[in-house]
Amino acid sequence: MIRLEGVTKRYPNGHQGLVDVSMTIHRGEFVFLVGPSGAGKSTLIRLLYGEERPTTGEVVIDQFRLNALNWRQLPRLRRQLGIVFQDVKLLPTRTVFQNVAFAMEVVGASRKDIHKRVPQVLELVGLARRRDHYPEELSGGEQQRLGIARALVNHPSYVLADEPTGNLDPETAAEIMKLFQEINRRGATVVMATHARELVNQMQKRVVVIERGRIVRDDAKGVYAYESK
Amino acid sequence: MSLNSIGYWIREAGRSLWRNSWMALASISTVTIALFVLAVFVVVSVNVNHVTGLLENEVEIRVFIKPHVDRRREFLLMREAENWPGVRKIQFFTKQEAAEALKEEFPDQRTLFQLLQKSNPLFDGYDVYARTPTAIPPLARRFAREPIVHNVVYQGTVVRRLSRLATVLKWAGWVVEALLGLATLLIIINTIRLAVFARRREIQVMRLVGATSWFIRWPFILEGLTIGFIGALVADAAVGLGYHWVVQQAAISLPFWPMAAFRVVLVHTTVFTLAGGLVVGALASVIALHRFLRV
Ligand SMILES: Nc1ncnc2c1ncn2[C@@H]1O[C@H](COP(=O)(O)OP(=O)(O)O)[C@@H](O)[C@H]1O
Ligand SMILES: [Mg+2]
Numbered sequence: 469m470i471r472l473e474g475v476t477k478r479y480p481n482g483h484q485g486l487v488d489v490s491m492t493i494h495r496g497e498f499v500f501l502v503g504p505s506g507a508g509k510s511t512l513i514r515l516l517y518g519e520e521r522p523t524t525g526e527v528v529i530d531q532f533r534l535n536a537l538n539w540r541q542l543p544r545l546r547r548q549l550g551i552v553f554q555d556v557k558l559l560p561t562r563t564v565f566q567n568v569a570f571a572m573e574v575v576g577a578s579r580k581d582i583h584k585r586v587p588q589v590l591e592l593v594g595l596a597r598r599r600d601h602y603p604e605e606l607s608g609g610e611q612q613r614l615g616i617a618r619a620l621v622n623h624p625s626y627v628l629a630d631e632p633t634g635n636l637d638p639e640t641a642a643e644i645m646k647l648f649q650e651i652n653r654r655g656a657t658v659v660m661a662t663h664a665r666e667l668v669n670q671m672q673k674r675v676v677v678i679e680r681g682r683i684v685r686d687d688a689k690g691v692y693a694y695e696s697k
Numbered sequence: 698m699s700l701n702s703i704g705y706w707i708r709e710a711g712r713s714l715w716r717n718s719w720m721a722l723a724s725i726s727t728v729t730i731a732l733f734v735l736a737v738f739v740v741v742s743v744n745v746n747h748v749t750g751l752l753e754n755e756v757e758i759r760v761f762i763k764p765h766v767d768r769r770r771e772f773l774l775m776r777e778a779e780n781w782p783g784v785r786k787i788q789f790f791t792k793q794e795a796a797e798a799l800k801e802e803f804p805d806q807r808t809l810f811q812l813l814q815k816s817n818p819l820f821d822g823y824d825v826y827a828r829t830p831t832a833i834p835p836l837a838r839r840f841a842r843e844p845i846v847h848n849v850v851y852q853g854t855v856v857r858r859l860s861r862l863a864t865v866l867k868w869a870g871w872v873v874e875a876l877l878g879l880a881t882l883l884i885i886i887n888t889i890r891l892a893v894f895a896r897r898r899e900i901q902v903m904r905l906v907g908a909t910s911w912f913i914r915w916p917f918i919l920e921g922l923t924i925g926f927i928g929a930l931v932a933d934a935a936v937g938l939g940y941h942w943v944v945q946q947a948a949i950s951l952p953f954w955p956m957a958a959f960r961v962v963l964v965h966t967t968v969f970t971l972a973g974g975l976v977v978g979a980l981a982s983v984i985a986l987h988r989f990l991r992v
Contacts, residue, residue, distance in 0.1 A: 543909045546904070573701070574903045578701050
C-alpha cells in the first residue's frame with residue numbers, strides 16, 4: 469500500500485512541487501496521474517522512489533516510511549519498485565539481454581537465476597528475438613519495452629512510470645499501455661504519470677488529476693480531463 | 698557478500714581500468730615513482746642501520762690510565778665502572794698488551810718496535826663498550842673526571858654520525874614521501890573520478906534497481922587498490938633489481954664495505970611499497986567516491 473498524508477514538496481529554489489497532497493493506493497491498483505506540464509506529477513513519482521524527500525507530510529510504502537528512510541533501507545525499498553522513464557536510461561554498450569541482466573547482477577542474483585529469468589521477461593515484453601541487439605538498433609517502442617523489462621525483472625510489487633509513452637506514436641503507445649495492463653493483471657500495482665488522453669479514457673482506470681501541486685480530482689473510473697489554464 | 702557480487706566487482710574494475718587505460722597508466726606511473734623513491738629510502742636506511750649495527754660492536758671508548766698508578770686502583774675503577782649506566786662491557790689491557798696490538802696492526806714499522814722495546818711509552822687502560830651510541834659521550838666525560846685517568850679517546854664519532862644520518866634520512870624521507878604521496882593521491886582521485894563519470898549511466902541504473910551503496914562503490918575501490926598494487930610491484934621490482942646489481946658491483950670494487958643482505962632489503966622494500974601502494978590506492982578511492990559519487 470502507498471499512502472501520502474498531507475505531503476508538501478517545496479524545492480530549494482522556492483518552486484512548489486506538491487501542496488498538501490493526500491492519497492492512498494492499494495495493492496493491485498492501476499492509477500493514472502494526469503495534469504498539465506509542471507503540475508507536480510514527476511515530483512510525486514520521485515517522492516515515491518525516494519529520489520526526493522517531502523518537505524512536510526508523510527510518504528509510506530508498505531513498511532517503508534520514506535521521510536525517515538536511511539541509506540540502508542533505500543535499496544531495499546527500490547527492490548520492491550520497478551521504475552520506467554520517458555528517456556529509458558538504457559546502457560548503450562550492452563545488449564538487450566545484458567541490459568536486463570544488469571539489473572539482476574547488481575542486486576546480487578546468481579548467473580543461473582539470471583539466465584532463467586531474463587528470457588522470461590524478454591518474452592513478456594516481446595523482445596525475445598532481439599536479445600543480442602544493442603539499444604541503438606531498436607525502435608522507440610522496443611527501447612521502451614526494454615526499459616519495462618528491466619523494471620520488471622526483479623519482480624517488483626510496484627511499477628512507477630513517468631510518461632513512458634511520451635516519445636511514442638499513438639499505436640506504439642497503445643501497445644505499451646497494453647503491456648502495463650498485462651503487468652497489472654499479473655499482480656503489480658501500477659502508478660503512471662501520462663499525457664496520453666485517448667489511452668487513459670479507454671482504460672477505465674483510476675485517474676488522479678493534479679494541478680499546480682494539488683489533487684483536484686480522483687475518480688475510480690475516470691477520464692482524462694482538466695481545465696487548461 | 699555473495700561470490701556473484703565479487704565476480705561482478707572484479708569484472709567491472711577490470712573493464713573500467715581497460716576503458717580508461719591511459720589515465721590508469723598515468724596513475725600507475727606516479728604511484729610507481731613515489732614508491733620507487735620510498736623504496737630507495739628504505740634501502741639506504743636499512744644499509745645505514747646495518748653499518749651502524751656492525752660498528753657498535755667495535756671498541757668505542759679507550760681509557761688510558763696515568764703512569765705509575767698501581768694495579769689495585771686500576772681494577773677498583775674498572776669494577777665500579779662496570780655498573781655505570783650505559784656500560785655494556787669493559788676490558789682491561791696492560792701497556793705491554795697495547796704494544797703487542799700496535800705491532801700486529803703495523804707489522805712494517807721497525808723503528809716503532811725498537812722504541813717500544815727500549816722503554817714502553819704506552820699506558821695501561823680499558824676498552825669500554827657502550828650499550829648505545831648516545832651513551833658514549835657522557836661515559837667518556839665521566840671517565841675523564843676520574844683522578845687516575847690520563848685521557849679518554851673515543852672512536853664512536855662514526856657511529857654517532859651514522860645514527861644522526863639515519864635520523865635525518867628518516868625525516869627527509871617522510872617529507873619527500875608526504876609530497877609524493879599527495880601527488881599520487883590527487884592523480885588517483887582524478888582517475889577514479891573519471892571512472893565514476895564514465896559509468897554514470899550504470900550507476901544511475903544501479904541506484905534505481907536497488908543496488909546497495911557498497912555494491913556500487915566496491916569496483917572503484919578495487920580499481921584504486923589495483924593501481925596502488927601494480928605501482929608497488931613495479932617499484933619494488935625496479936629497486937630490487939637495482940640493489941642486486943649494486944651488491945654485485947660492491948663485492949668487486951668495495952669488498953670491505955658491508956652491504957645489507959639482498960634478501961633483508963627486499964623484504965623491507967616489499968613491505969613498505971605494498972603498504973604504501975594499497976593505502977594510497979584505497980584512500981584515493983574513498984575520497985573520490987565521497988566527493989563524486991552520491992549513493
Ligand atoms: N528538481 C527541481 N528543482 C526545482 N524545481 C523543480 C524540480 N523539479 C520540479 N520542479 C518544479 O516543481 C513543479 C512541478 O514539476 P514536475 O513535478 O516536474 O511537474 P510535471 O511532472 O507534472 O510536469 C514545477 O514548478 C517545477 O518547476
Ligand atoms: Mg514530469
